[in-house]
Amino acid sequence: DVKVTQSSRYLVKRTGEKVFLECVQDMDHENMFWYRQDPGLGLRLIYFSYDVKMKEKGDIPEGYSVSREKKERFSLILESASTNQTSMYLCASRDLGDGYTFGSGTRLTVV
Amino acid sequence: DQQVKQNSPSLSVQEGRISILNCDYTNSMFDYFLWYKKYPAEGPTFLISISSIKDKNEDGRFTVFLNKSAKHLSLHIVPSQPGDSAVYFCAASEPGNQFYFGTGTSLTVIP
Numbered sequence: 001d002v003k004v005t006q007s008s009r010y011l012v013k014r015t016g017e018k019v020f021l022e023c024v025q026d027m028d029h030e031n032m033f034w035y036r037q038d039p040g041l042g043l044r045l046i047y048f049s050y051d052v053k054m055k056e057k058g059d060i061p062e063g064y065s066v067s068r069e070k071k072e073r074f075s076l077i078l079e080s081a082s083t084n085q086t087s088m089y090l091c092a093s094r095d096l097g098d099g100y101t102f103g104s105g106t107r108l109t110v111v
Numbered sequence: 112d113q114q115v116k117q118n119s120p121s122l123s124v125q126e127g128r129i130s131i132l133n134c135d136y137t138n139s140m141f142d143y144f145l146w147y148k149k150y151p152a153e154g155p156t157f158l159i160s161i162s163s164i165k166d167k168n169e170d171g172r173f174t175v176f177l178n179k180s181a182k183h184l185s186l187h188i189v190p191s192q193p194g195d196s197a198v199y200f201c202a203a204s205e206p207g208n209q210f211y212f213g214t215g216t217s218l219t220v221i222p
Binding site: 035104105 | 152157160215
């Protein structure tokens with residue numbers, strides 16, 4: 001069964017901390033995505049990657065960076081966490097012609 | 112600007128009746144459409160898809176209708192069950208590109 005695994009379900013971090021959100025997929029998908037979900041705003045794309053070491057900005061990349069050193073792993077980095085980055089973060093991967101497979105999400109709270 | 116819109120934030124339906132969730136889009140290049148279902152504190156799970164070459168796709172109790180001229184799709188759930196209570200997101204993409212999501216509709220099925 002296809003799987004996207006996000007390493008943490010819940011995280012609490014302090015303002016100014018550097019935060020790493022990890023995502024691993026076992027489907028050999030080229031494409032991986034990071035979204036955040038906020039009430040009333042739906043899912044908004046932060047960054048995506050079409051291949052190892054490649055990254056593209058999504059709609060709301062400010063305050064975030066990503067790393068894709070291996071095909072199966074796509075990391076989202078909050079360089080200096082702020083309270084407005086409190087959100088549900090969702091990682092997804094995709095094969096061409098198919099939809100996304102999502103991870104179970106990471107609920108991040110920045111205090 | 113939101114390319115995919117779900118104008119109803121919430122919907123309540125009696126158990127056994129039909130639930131109809133609506134979605135509008137603006138980009139005529141979108142050729143693949145999905146519906147996802149999301150429970151609290153979980154990642155979205157794929158429900159049903161439709162490509163632009165079809166106007167209807169059915170899977171058990173779930174049917175998606177696509178009206179390309181109106182740039183409108185809808186999800187019908189018949190009969191609705193209490194376990195269907197969740198947030199439903201529609202999503203659309205151009206060939207090979209990222210998905211754009213609506214803001215979600217929270218469905219409550221009343222026993």
